[in-house]
Amino acid sequence: MAKFYLFIGLLTGIFLDSHAQQMIVTQSPNRAITLIIRNTGSGEITYQVRYKNKPVIEPSRLGFVLNKPPLELTRFSIVSADSSQKDETWAPVWGEVSQIRNHYREVAVNLQDKSSSQIALRVRFRLFDDGIGFRYEFPKQTALNHFIVADERTEFRLAANHQTLWMPGDYDSNEYLYNTTKLTEVDAVVAADREKDTALKSIIGPNAVQTPLLFKTADGLYISLYEAALLNYPVMHLQLDKKSLTLTSQLVPDAVGNKAYLQTPAQTPWRTLIISDKATDLLASKLILNLNEPSTISDPSWIKPQKFVGMWWEMHVGKATWEKAGGKHGANTQNVKKYIDFAAKYGFDGVLVEGWNEGWEDWFGNWKEDVFDFVTPYADYNLDSLTAYAQKKGVRLIMHHETSGSVTNYERRMDAAFQFMVAKGINTVKTGYVGRIIPRGEHHDGQWMVNHYQRVAEKAAQYKIMIDSHESAHPTGLHRTYPNWMASEAARGSEFNNAPTLGITPEHTTILPFTRLLGGPMDFTPGLFRFKLNQFESTRKQQVRTTLAKQLALYITLYSPLQMAADLPENYERHLDAFQFIRDVPVDWDDTKVIAAEPADYIVIARKEKKGPNWYVGAITDENSRTLPVKLDFLEPGKTYEAVIYRDAANADWDTNPEAYQIDRKTVTSLTTLSLVLAKGGGCAIQFVRR
Known part of the structure; x- marks a missing residue:
């Protein structure tokens, strides 16, 4: 031939x-x-x-x-x-x-x-x-x-x-x-x-x-x-x-x-x-x-990016527990009111409450079918009074549905759970799948569960509810098709800072954007301000391997439309000047410029706020200190900006002096080049306000 x-x-x-x-x-x-x-x-x-x-x-x-x-x-x-x-x-x-x-x-x-x-x-x-x-x-x-x-x-x-x-x-x-x-x-x-x-x-x-x-x-x-x-x-x-x-x-x-x-x-x-x-x-x-299909939601006006605080880190550092038994139940009415007050005072959209519902004493490791019904609060959690209180303060509660891996139970109860949320004025839920999956023999990453995650997104959309899934399969761009599925965990997140052995290394956050985040936003839960985790239990040896300035920069480098200020209110009130950046930083953007990056070493990203003139920059490094030049040619030519620079102090170090930071103010234009000095395990966060 x-x-x-x-x-x-x-x-x-x-x-x-x-x-x-x-x-x-x-x-x-x-x-x-x-x-x-x-x-x-x-x-x-x-x-x-x-x-x-x-x-x-x-x-x-x-x-x-x-x-x-x-x-x-x-x-x-x-x-x-x-x-x-x-x-x-x-x-x-x-x-x-x-x-x-x-x-x-x-x-x-x-x-x-x-x-x-x-x-x-x-x-x-x-x-x-x-x-x-x-x-x-x-x-x-x-x-x-x-x-x-x-x-x-x-x-x-x-x-x-x-x-x-x-x-x-x-x-x-x-x-x-x-x-x-x-x-x-x-x-x-x-x-x-x-x-x-x-x-x-x-x-x-x-x-x-x-x-x-x-x-x-x-x-x-x-x-x-x-x-x-x-x-x-x-x-x-x-x-x-x-x-x-x-x-x-x-x-x-x-x-x-x-x-x-x-x-x-x-x-x-x-x-x-x-x-x-x-x-x-x-x-x-x-x-x-x-490569994903367009949105299935014809009118997405109810889908709103948001920043929130939450009664979550308390359980990881030993201040409180999810379960009521034991006398340290965190999700009680008075404690949650404090978080609502904090959110309202500092301009946050929502308050996540975990451990609010009955069943936590009988869930972990039991591989049990019926643990939670997702509508029955503990007796010390007055949901009606809290939703009214939050509404009065201009804040929404964020629901938590831990399935305990009993997915068949959750599917039977989803309609009732979402109807309950709508009745209480709650429009965002964090789902969880800790433990082995029921039906027995299914895996978190198998076809059966992949179909379940899709069903949850579709069912939630029917009730105009936004989803933040934890312990789910890795994301693959489906937030284009289901924009109410706003974030997932699906990787080692900030909670592992409390882990007793490996925890989170300084390089981990310089790898995630090159790997896991290519598929979609991650609910990493940044914003930790206290780094030795013996605040409530003196025997704890864990330390968060980061500087405070790097925690601020993560709001730029680890993108999510749902961003949590993960630490306790009292830890933020010790550093209100640095906390201002978390208050100011947007969670939705008009433009993004990746200025410099090398996997497992460093990342510098600039983002322009949605429908506004201001820009933000986040720079992070691994365990090595480094100096990175950053040209500001992404700024609008001919305009002057005030740069508010949250940076590592000269003596900052993730291991020996993580809370050392400095805030500088400088007038800049698109012709300016900044030299960012990052400490070991450190970072820098900058707000550019157009004058």
């Missing part, structure tokens, strides 16, 4: 050679990224990715193994390939920027199983200037209706033994510290064994890692491997073959070992690669958001 060439779209071609090997080549709009799809003579489908002629992914196979019908979908014929392109701009309901450009070229490759099944499968690739996404699609067809996925055979074969930031693969927890090693040095079991503070573990094996995964190549490329639009499908973890440097998808199983139950038409989440030779570009990427 003679070789021939056929255009199917702009910069996309199909080739057939004399060995009947088919090849499709396409490029991103700026031509920096090249995708090569091959169908080998034996019928294997592979894809390959290059960035500016540098290898990113070497030829890697695609396919599935099904349990029902029992067959392998790993050898195909290419039936056809369709190409298209899109360039649009859309406005998020809230976020880091007010406008997002969605610009890509797409190739959809239509395949047919080479065996007698004749099953049709489509693989859809989208190429952006900063990366690619691809997913599998099973069209409606007579050859396949209901089916069960045993395994997904997606491969990512790396070109070299890159430096890698990774966490152990775990079906139930993503609350680990990140490890930085060569890819071949991954040992997930050893890393997990070091983690004594993680309450629930379901480790996959020594060579299993979680997504998101971050690589830095020897020639200066940054590669993020993740997923987008996780719906009706389990989370994708990865199994590593160290000899071939190949990562293969490892889907989370259910109680009987199946991965997904689907019916055509069906599609998987997008598998994503964000690629750049600049670390700052990773933090600025909107690729994952763009």
Whole structure:
């Protein structure tokens, strides 16, 4: 057969050679990224990715193994390939920027199983200037209706033994510290064994890692491997073959070992690669958001970003307990009134109350079906008087629904719980999934739970309720589709500062934006002002490994539309001048500029307030002190600003002097360059007020 060439779209071609090997080549709009799809003579489908002629992914196979019908979908014929392109701009309901450009070229490759099944499968690739996404699609067809996925055979074969930031693969927890090693040095079991503070573990094996995964190549490329639009499908973890440097998808199983139950038409989440030779570009990427569907909420006017305080840190430092038994119940009427007064005095929108409802004495570790009903307060918590008091003060209470992992119980009671919230004037809920999941055998990251999180978001939207989920699967950009699902925990957050062993290292917050936060906002709960945690129990040895100035900067570098001032009111009142920054900093933005960044080292981000002229900058570092120059060319030219600079004092150090800070004021313009001196484990937060 003679070789021939056929255009199917702009910069996309199909080739057939004399060995009947088919090849499709396409490029991103700026031509920096090249995708090569091959169908080998034996019928294997592979894809390959290059960035500016540098290898990113070497030829890697695609396919599935099904349990029902029992067959392998790993050898195909290419039936056809369709190409298209899109360039649009859309406005998020809230976020880091007010406008997002969605610009890509797409190739959809239509395949047919080479065996007698004749099953049709489509693989859809989208190429952006900063990366690619691809997913599998099973069209409606007579050859396949209901089916069960045993395994997904997606491969990512790396070109070299890159430096890698990774966490152990775990079906139930993503609350680990990140490890930085060569890819071949991954040992997930050893890393997990070091983690004594993680309450629930379901480790996959020594060579299993979680997504998101971050690589830095020897020639200066940054590669993020993740997923987008996780719906009706389990989370994708990865199994590593160290000899071939190949990562293969490892889907989370259910109680009987199946991965997904689907019916055509069906599609998987997008598998994503964000690629750049600049670390700052990773933090600025909107690729994952763009791969999600537009909002399902036609009128989102009731969805409001907010800052809140809460009766939460008390339980972590030993001042109070969630349960009423024992005499230290924190969620009592008089104590919550103090938080309402504090919120009203200092301009906060809400007060989170945990431990308000009956059942806390009988929940942890019991794996019990019926613990909470989500509508019955403890006797010492007068919810009606508190909601009236909060309303009078211009503050809303924020509900807490800890499911204790009993998800079937929560689903039975959701309507009643949300109706109860609406009746009490409460429009925001923090959900929790601590412990093993009921039904027994399901995992936090399995298809069953992924569907549950979606049902909660949809049900809450019916009642105009905003969601902040904890212990849920990692976010994958679904806040575009469900903008009432405003934040998730889904990583090691600030509560681990109270952990007795590893806690939170100074570098941890310089890694999260490059990994977990690529998928969506995190409820990290920043704003701690007291760093030795022996305030109420003198035997506590834990110390928060940060400076006070860094805690302020986290409100900029760790984005969330729901931001908590996590510490106790009395600790803020010791530093009211520094607390002013938390009061002033917005939680919704018109623009964001990533000024400087290096994973696990430092981050500097500037953000412009929503519908206002003022800018804010946050700069953080790891355990090393450093000086970072910051050009202020993001400010409006020709205008003068007053910079209010909250910085580490000259003698500040996360270990020896964490509360040492200084506040400076300086007149600046867009032509000014500031030199930010960050202490060990430190940071700097700046407010730019236009005159």
